[in-house]
Amino acid sequence: MKLIFEKSVKGRDGYSLPKDLFEDIDIKDCVPSYAIAEGKKELCEVSEVDVIRHFTKLSKFNYGIDDGIYPLGSCTMKYNPRINEKLASLDSFSCAHPLAPEETVQGSLQIMYELGNLLAEITGVAQYTMAPAAGAHGELTGILIMRNYFIDRNESRHKVLVPDSGHGTNPASAIMGGFELVETRSNEDGTVDIQQLAELMDEDTVGFMLTNPNTVGLYDPKIDEIQRIVHAKGGLLYYDGANLNASFGLFRPGDSGFDIVHLNLHKTFSTPHGGGGPGAGVIGVKEHLIPYLPTPIVTFEDNKYHLSDVGPKSIGKIRAFWSNFTVLLKSYAWILSMGADGLSEVTRASVINANYVLAKLKKYYRPAYDGYCGHECTLTGRDYKEYGIKTLDIAKRLMDYGVHPPTIYFPHFEPYAEETLMVEPPESESKETIDAFIDAMIKIAAEAKTDPDLLLTAPHNTRIKRADDVLAVKRPILHYDDELKIKDELGYTEADIDF
């Protein structure tokens, strides 16, 4: 649709500013000539009405969780409660400046402190840091904690073990942490190959990053052996929290031997994804790793909450200020709403949902592995290759049924998990919505055989048709002035941009 720049009309405005009562101050006396802009920088000239209509229209070109099921595997797209949004927008919280005197922000500090304690209980660790802004940020924090722990012990270790099924962020975080990456292979059951792990885990390795259930959605039955192998060599076990939704009431990572636990509050704890964030990737550690946490942490002494320095062994700061506070507040509210029994029910309902999808769809989309799954299941579209159909086509066709596709092509490792469709139907999806999803998937399975073209050209009912990713890379247009430079070459008609 039309860009805001194409709706701009010279002389129109949408701002409302107090009158400039500082006629006695001349900008030329404030900003030196070497720094002052020559003229104004052109943004756009539109009214408030134009802005409201522009973005309202844009919003209608989006699909959100309130539009229907959003079964992205490993993403835990669950309902985002309204009350939590409301509470996070209270002025007392939203207008709190991060450097305001401690006595003025005791409420904000209390939320951070109490959430840390609740999460420590839920996951079985000693202390949380609220600093990491996202999952990958938390991973980097965890990796740096491992690094400082070994430096402090005068041990020089160079490697990190990551399963081949791990999220892409795991290996990338290991590299950012300055380590050499060693991948462990998954066995034919889709879980960790214990024998290989035992061979690879040595005294040059800081530890092992693992998620449980793992990325194909399976609980690792040998979790206890894994932790023994890692700890026997003095290593640390890191928990990737992307899949915590499958653990409430069933196990606590801390009790299973994990030393560092990372949580994605924007997945398990119900905060919205916002079209890519913001989230919060908080990190919890066992007692022996507390000195290495990023600084500061919130403490409670003399009946007051404080931002306290972690001390000389801390990895330091990983961001400006303290946390993604609003995300923390929403998670805190969600935990209080659910209570202990509610949390167990979250896991029970999501595990039942995923296994139900698996049971109903396994004869149409051959699963990567046999057996029951956790809160998500890994199906594949590999049986449709002979009809010229890829998983991508199945995903695009799903859109025509009004459903957001699941995660595709992740995890990927041959020969078990290729052409994957990873489906995660969280607890907030009812049996009816899941049945509708299953129905659509079964219909598409039939269409793939009888009318493959319908899939290859999908989607048909969406606002736009299939987008050309390759062209975007080959001919990068990354902002409006890039487009203007080659406007003639592009030759868009009015209908191409105004729809």
Place this chain on the structure above:
Amino acid sequence: MRYIPSTEEQKQEMLKQIGVSSFNELVKGIPEKVKPKGKLKIPDAISEAELADSILQIARKNYDFRLYKSLLGGGAYRHYIPEAEKFLLQREEFWTAYTPYQPELSQGTLQTIFEYQSYLARLTKMDVVIPSIYDGASATAEAALLSLRVTKRNKIIISAAIHPHYRETVKTYTSPHDTEIIELPHREAMVDLEKLKELLSGDDVASVIVQNPNFFGGIENVAGIAELVHDNKKTLLINTIAESMSLAVMKAPGEMGVDIVAGEAQSFGLSLNYGGPYNGYLAARKQYMRQLPGRIAGETVDTDGKRVFVMTMRAREQDIRRHKATSNICSNHGLNIAAASVYLSLMGTEGLYKLSLLNTKAAHYLEKILLKSGKFEKVYTYPFYNEFLLRSKSSISTLNQQLLKNNFIPPLAISQFYKGPLWENVLLFAVTEQLSRQDLDRVADILSS
């Protein structure tokens, strides 16, 4: 349970269809040994009304900031946020959506990102914009890592007049990579150009990082700095910006020889939120396009030839390249892109310029009247944007209490970050359009009584 729609009967039905008699059969994979013995020690569920009440009780332990005006900045600024923006952000299609992996269902998010990239490209006059890194500090750290990769050098010079949290974050991010961080001292609150020249003489520096306006509000001579830096062809100049509002009145980094801008966009329509989430960004020259970390939206066409938008240049990213990615970043602060995009659209060319002007002028007015009161003295003489340093002739703790009592959030005591006798009783004042001339006169009255 209101967030779990399936009834127990439906769950039993699903279990039956799965072919098991109980839930426990599904989770047999979890060894008994690690299963918890008792119930979690967290409070029982409460109703929505009870929840609201209990959070309100906690909120009350904060000051009621609505009733306070603020003199506090230091990397977070209290600007007015138009109601139109707040309402638009409540469109669930924006805030409940995921990262726009499927462009056919995400044009709203993608076009919003593209428009935001366009705004920042014009404000910075740089070629490529990465619209969201977590915040200004992590954006600066990512820019530092990029400079190490591109130059294959390991020395970084960082200004002492950069936000202390940003400097700490750069140190943390670069710590695993055998990096030598050299602090470039300031001279009278501005980058010491003589010293910089000296430090650059080894021809082995990956990048020089300066903030503009700097932590003290000082307007650096970025073009002059760039000239020195680019005496060595390989060294990159990274320009950190904590108060992006300044871009509207100041010469663009792209016109002053900057290679990478690492900015914080909190001032573009984001609440203070006790420190986050805010939104960092990177803007760079074209040659670094494929080295940049983070998501970016690009223009393309669909099969009907319509102009559409997708996430592009994905071959840099962790979910595609795993350990060879330019960064591990995955989720960013996407919704804040929408906030800033709406904000900048509302402000427009004229509004943003006027607003930025107003901030500068109001700050200079406050400095003038505080100096006139005789209770303050200059620490240094330097050009500044909307923040400035003054030394109080009396104890600042008393002054701050006075301000709080009169519903002003006091300015930053700089000794929190900079140690030494020079910094005693020194305050960093920040002024935005939220303080009227009358408010500023009152501040001067309170502080001089």
